[in-house]
Amino acid sequence: MGITITKAILALIAGIGVFLIAVRLLSRNIEAVSGHRLKTLFSKTSKSKFLGVGLGTVTAAVIQSSGAVTVMVIGFINAGLMTLAQGATIAFGANIGTTITGQIVALGMFGNNTISTTIIFMSFAGIGAFMLLFAKKDMLQKIGSIIAGFGLLFVGLDTMASAMRVFAEMEGLTNFISQITNPILLVLIGTALTALLQSSSVMSSILITMVFSGLITMDQGTYVLIGSNIGAGIVAILASIGSTQDAKRVALIHIVFNIFGAVVFLVIGAIMKAASGGDITFGYIMHLMFPTAPQTQLAMFHTIYNVIKVLIFLPLTGVTCKLFTKIIKDKKPTQDDDAPKLMYIEDHFLKTPPIAVGMVKKEVERMMAIAVLNFNISIDIVCTLDFSSQEEFKKNENTLNFLNRAITKYIVKFPRDQISDIDNVFLSTIYHVVSDLERIGDYAENIVEYATSLQSGSNTFSEDAIKEVRNLQDIINELQGKVTTIFSEQSTALLQDAYDIEDDVDNITQEMADNHIKRLDEGICSPEVGALYLELTSNVERIADHFINVAKSTRKYAKTPITAK
Numbered sequence: 001m002g003i004t005i006t007k008a009i010l011a012l013i014a015g016i017g018v019f020l021i022a023v024r025l026l027s028r029n030i031e032a033v034s035g036h037r038l039k040t041l042f043s044k045t046s047k048s049k050f051l052g053v054g055l056g057t058v059t060a061a062v063i064q065s066s067g068a069v070t071v072m073v074i075g076f077i078n079a080g081l082m083t084l085a086q087g088a089t090i091a092f093g094a095n096i097g098t099t100i101t102g103q104i105v106a107l108g109m110f111g112n113n114t115i116s117t118t119i120i121f122m123s124f125a126g127i128g129a130f131m132l133l134f135a136k137k138d139m140l141q142k143i144g145s146i147i148a149g150f151g152l153l154f155v156g157l158d159t160m161a162s163a164m165r166v167f168a169e170m171e172g173l174t175n176f177i178s179q180i181t182n183p184i185l186l187v188l189i190g191t192a193l194t195a196l197l198q199s200s201s202v203m204s205s206i207l208i209t210m211v212f213s214g215l216i217t218m219d220q221g222t223y224v225l226i227g228s229n230i231g232a233g234i235v236a237i238l239a240s241i242g243s244t245q246d247a248k249r250v251a252l253i254h255i256v257f258n259i260f261g262a263v264v265f266l267v268i269g270a271i272m273k274a275a276s277g278g279d280i281t282f283g284y285i286m287h288l289m290f291p292t293a294p295q296t297q298l299a300m301f302h303t304i305y306n307v308i309k310v311l312i313f314l315p316l317t318g319v320t321c322k323l324f325t326k327i328i329k330d331k332k333p334t335q336d337d338d339a340p341k342l343m344y345i346e347d348h349f350l351k352t353p354p355i356a357v358g359m360v361k362k363e364v365e366r367m368m369a370i371a372v373l374n375f376n377i378s379i380d381i382v383c384t385l386d387f388s389s390q391e392e393f394k395k396n397e398n399t400l401n402f403l404n405r406a407i408t409k410y411i412v413k414f415p416r417d418q419i420s421d422i423d424n425v426f427l428s429t430i431y432h433v434v435s436d437l438e439r440i441g442d443y444a445e446n447i448v449e450y451a452t453s454l455q456s457g458s459n460t461f462s463e464d465a466i467k468e469v470r471n472l473q474d475i476i477n478e479l480q481g482k483v484t485t486i487f488s489e490q491s492t493a494l495l496q497d498a499y500d501i502e503d504d505v506d507n508i509t510q511e512m513a514d515n516h517i518k519r520l521d522e523g524i525c526s527p528e529v530g531a532l533y534l535e536l537t538s539n540v541e542r543i544a545d546h547f548i549n550v551a552k553s554t555r556k557y558a559k560t561p562i563t564a565k
Contacts (some may be wrong), residue, residue, distance in 0.1 A: 004166060012163035016206070019156030023101075023202055025149030029142045029418075032271045049089045049314055056093025060101040069094035070236040070254050071348050073356055074247040086322045087250040090522045091236070092257060092310045092317075095229060099303040103200035105208050106299035108154050122158060125151025157209055164213035177216060178478035183223045183266055190227020200232035204302050212295045218283030221298045226265055226305065229258040249324040256320075297511050340402035354417045357426065360407065364433060365488060367403045368550070370396050370479045371440040375543060378447035379473045382536065383466050385455050393448060400441035404434045422557045426490075429553040433487075436546040443539040443546075459529045461520060468512050472540055475505055479544055483551045492558040498551045505544040509537040 012477030060069045070091045076082040082090075108121045128148025135141045150196050164337070180186065194203045206223055218391045265282075272280045286297035345365040349356035349527045374396045377389050419427075454460060461469065479501040516533055519525040525533070 003379050008163045008166035008283055011166075014154045015159030015163060017156070018152055018159060020151045020197075020202060022152035022156055022195060023199065025145055025152065029145040029149065049085075049317055051077060051087025052086050053093035053096070053310060053314065056090035056095075057097040058093075059090075059416070060094040060097025062097075070233075073250055074236065074348060077244065077247045077250055084246045084249055084253075084325070085317055087246070088253050088257075088317055088321060089314065091250060091254045092313060095232075095258070095306045096303065096310060098201050098232070099204070099299070099306055102204040102208055102299040102302050105153070105157060105205045106293070106295040108157065121154040122151055124148070127151070142420075153205075157205065158205065158426050160209050161213050164210055166216045173403040177220075180220065180246055183269060186220055186223035187227035187230070187262055187266065190224035192227075193224075194228040194231025195234040196231075200228045200343070203228040203231070204299075206293050208298050211298050213267055218286060218297055219281050221265075221287075222282040222301050222305075223269075225298065226262045226434065227301055229306070230255065230262055233258050245328050249321070249328050252328065253324055257309065257313055260313065263304065264309075264312065265305065327543065340399040342403070342406055342410075345407070347413070348470055350413060350415070352416055354420075354423065356414070357419060357423045360411065360427065360430060361488075363403065363407055363441075364430060364437070365484065367400065367407070367437050368480070368484055368487070369435060370399055370403075371437045372477065374400070374441055374444040375447075375476065376473065378444040378451075379449050379469060382447050382451040382454070383469055383481065384463065385451060387451070387455075390448070393444075397441050397445055398543050404438040407434050425557040429556055433553050436549045440543050440546050443543050446539050447536055450536055453532055454529065457528060459526065461529065461533060462524050464515070464519065465525065465533055466509075468515065469536065472505070472512070472537070475501060476540060476544060476547075479505070479547050483547045486551045486554050490554055490558060493553055495551055495555070498548060502544050502548050505541055509541045512537050 056069055056073075061071075073082065073087040073090050073094075077084065077087045124147050128144045128146070128151055131144025132141055132148060135144055140425045180189075190203065194200050197203055200428045207216070207221045207225055207228070210216045211218055216224075233251075236251040236254045270284055272282075282301060283297070286301050290300060342363060343366055345356065346359075349359050374393055377393045378397070381387060381389065381393070408431060411430055414427060416424055416427075479498060482498045482501065486492065486494050486498065513534060516525065516530055520527065520530055
């Protein structure tokens with residue numbers, strides 16, 4: 001008997017291990033394959049509550065983790081890309097989406113005398129493994145990993161079910177487990193175990209296996225499952241530490257949402273039991289709905305439970321957000337608020353790498369906007385000798401230097417095996433892109449220094465020189481607009497236009513040099529001022545070169561035909 005128990009325990013541990021690896025394999029590779037779609041999906045936030053719920057449901061169903069979706073929501077709110085109300089509705093939907101795993105698990109447990117669906121699904125592990133072994137293309141390997149992960153999911157479940165059947169035949173153990181009937185205690189057990197596993201999907205799958213094998217009753221399973229939803233919220237609470245106040249609010253709303261649902265169902269369960277003399281329970285109702293399939297009973301309860309929670313809580317979203325805004329008050333501004341900081345990227349996003357890639361892109365776009373802003377400030381200063389915006393310029397320059405270092409450090413942390421080939425190439429180009437943008441800031445800084453030299457010598461550029469500089473400024477802004485579009489859309493359709501503008505910059509700076517010599521001959525311009533003027537045109541020409549470098553980087557991962565130059 002002792003050997004049998006030992007084997008069952010080891011088999012259970014092995015089954016849980018295989019199952020957890022399968023979930024991780026599935027999640028990572030689905031994210032990598034659907035990365036671009038996932039980024040597009042999450043960027044379509046709206047004021048519509050139902051769209052928010054739909055987005056949360058679909059995303060959680062894809063990546064099989066409501067906790068991960070909530071972490072993503074916290075990151076988006078932190079970056080200012082999503083309001084508290086939008087984030088809350090997506091978090092609600094994530095609770096529905098995460099029940100899909102349980103439905104798949106329940107589906108795999110059908111079949112008795114014939115070949116069961118579990119055996120069929122288990123065979124996918126072999127099919128996926130062969131694909132991994134023989135496929136050459138990265139995309140096919142990732143698809144093979146998804147198929148293998150799906151098969152391993154059921155290998156783990158089958159191993160767990162076999163072990164649990166042994167435990168179910170042990171009278172002492174079943175008697176002990178059957179005594180744990182207090183709904184509140186069962187909810188607390190579900191909360192603790194899910195917080196430990198950090199996945200309600202995994203917990204619900206294990207519970208479905210336990211119900212199917214007869215180790216626990218349906219009524220026990222329902223309350224442990226209710227607790228598992230609360231446990232999943234612990235991940236969100238941990239992710240919100242160090243985030244913005246709105247991010248903390250959505251994490252708290254997520255866990256309160258699940259506690260609220262648990263309380264409502266505990267009360268309903270107690271009323272039903274008391275009114276019927278103990279005959280009517282959630283387990284009894286699900287048995288009436290799906291009489292011959294205990295696995296489906298629990299899987300469907302999980303889905304129905306979360307749908308009902310959302311229907312109850314969704315109309316209260318606005319009131320809830322206002323309440324938690326009062327509970328968690330905004331921080332008072334401090335001196336640290338002026339320090340350079342990242343706006344879009346943070347370590348939480350690395351749990352969903354495709355989303356993190358999108359955030360890197362937005363952070364680089366922000367850096368590009370700051371670089372061109374400083375260029376324009378520098379031109380304004382040198383043309384007007386008005387230094388009132390110099391403090392803003394210095395702050396922007398510090399931010400550019402900070403972003404260059406911070407974005408580079410962030411890219412190094414990326415799990416490259418969890419993103420697509422295109423995203424890998426994109427990240428590789430970013431090292432050079434942020435360096436180019438930082439150099440644009442340096443050249444703008446040089447221009448401000450020229451303005452300082454002019455002021456100290458009581459000199460100014462001539463009116464004609466200023467008109468030429470302003471014309472050059474307009475052309476650089478046009479170039480920056482093209483480059484931003486090329487980078488944002490990851491398209492080379494406008495690349496030739498950018499090349500043409502760069503050629504214009506080269507031609508115009510040459511004309512400016514020729515005009516400067518004429519002004520020198522006519523005595524309009526002094527040699528000292530002329531030297532600064534030529535240095536300025538040279539710096540602006542280099543700024544154009546760095547913008548073109550950014551545009552050229554897209555050729556390695558562009559979605560449209562490449563324009564060669």
